[in-house]
Amino acid sequence: KITINLGPKLKLSFGSMVLSRKVSKLILLILVMYCVTMLSFFLRSRHSTWILDSSTVSEPENKTLLKATYSPTTPRATLDIDKACPANIEINSQNNHVPFNELMGLEEIRSILKYWYVFNCPLKESCNFASIGQHLLHFAIQTNKTLYTLQIGAMDGKSNDPLYDMFVRRRKWFLRGRKSFEHLQNWLPVMIEPVPVNYEALIETYSEISKTYGLGCAIPIRAAVSYDTSKAVCPFCQTNVASDAPDRCKKMADWIKFQMGTLDCEHSKFFHKDN
Numbered sequence: 001k002i003t004i005n006l007g008p009k010l011k012l013s014f015g016s017m018v019l020s021r022k023v024s025k026l027i028l029l030i031l032v033m034y035c036v037t038m039l040s041f042f043l044r045s046r047h048s049t050w051i052l053d054s055s056t057v058s059e060p061e062n063k064t065l066l067k068a069t070y071s072p073t074t075p076r077a078t079l080d081i082d083k084a085c086p087a088n089i090e091i092n093s094q095n096n097h098v099p100f101n102e103l104m105g106l107e108e109i110r111s112i113l114k115y116w117y118v119f120n121c122p123l124k125e126s127c128n129f130a131s132i133g134q135h136l137l138h139f140a141i142q143t144n145k146t147l148y149t150l151q152i153g154a155m156d157g158k159s160n161d162p163l164y165d166m167f168v169r170r171r172k173w174f175l176r177g178r179k180s181f182e183h184l185q186n187w188l189p190v191m192i193e194p195v196p197v198n199y200e201a202l203i204e205t206y207s208e209i210s211k212t213y214g215l216g217c218a219i220p221i222r223a224a225v226s227y228d229t230s231k232a233v234c235p236f237c238q239t240n241v242a243s244d245a246p247d248r249c250k251k252m253a254d255w256i257k258f259q260m261g262t263l264d265c266e267h268s269k270f271f272h273k274d275n
């Protein structure tokens with residue numbers, strides 16, 4: 001029998017054994033901390049296991065957040081698969097996981113993000129970019145649609161790459177209670193990369209993703225993107241990575257050597273003050 005006296009002289013007793021006030025306080029503090037920890041664990045697991053799927057959007061009682069932005073009558077965005085994913089490109093010939101021709105629409109994505117924010121952001125652990133992407137791709141799989149992503153400056157498709165970490169490496173998995181993606185058929189990445197050595201590495205990376213992870217199509221584009229349409233030709237500045245480059249270039253950090261490229265050459269000088 002456990003007795004707790006919460007009067008001015010706090011006492012805790014086990015049967016006939018009465019503990020001192022100091023020991024009683026310590027034991028009660030431990031019990032309170034244990035209860036708080038268990039409650040925190042319960043709330044965390046409740047939020048982190050939540051997943052938005054097609055049934056969530058279709059149930060009338062859950063449409064309150066969707067009314068303002070999404071309607072099932074929204075015009076569909078479709079894709080010409082034969083033009084976008086020609087079979088004669090190596091990346092697109094590794095498997096038969098052709099992406100679906102209906103893309104997730106912008107308004108639909110906005111609505112999904114509202115749900116995602118409400119249920120995942122009370123706990124910062126699952127409120128991040130990787131969690132967003134995994135939930136969106138999961139929803140695309142549930143609804144037989146394609147999640148289209150555009151990456152400007154894709155580098156080699158792997159190094160410090162958020163999309164690679166999100167869908168391929170899956171360093172953190174935020175869809176708890178669900179299996180990892182069986183394939184990446186519902187993802188259509190478009191990657192823009194101007195640097196020749198990086199572009200070649202990008203092709204190799206996505207060919208491997210297609211072969212190993214079931215990506216049906218990827219669209220690499222060797223180009224640079226500019227907001228200035230007045231010029232037909234512009235300079236592009238990057239670190240010298242040739243085999244005969246000066247030693248000071250070879251000793252630079254990899255992210256400067258391979259990931260710093262820009263049409264704003266004046267801006268690039270900020271990273272090369274000493275050279």
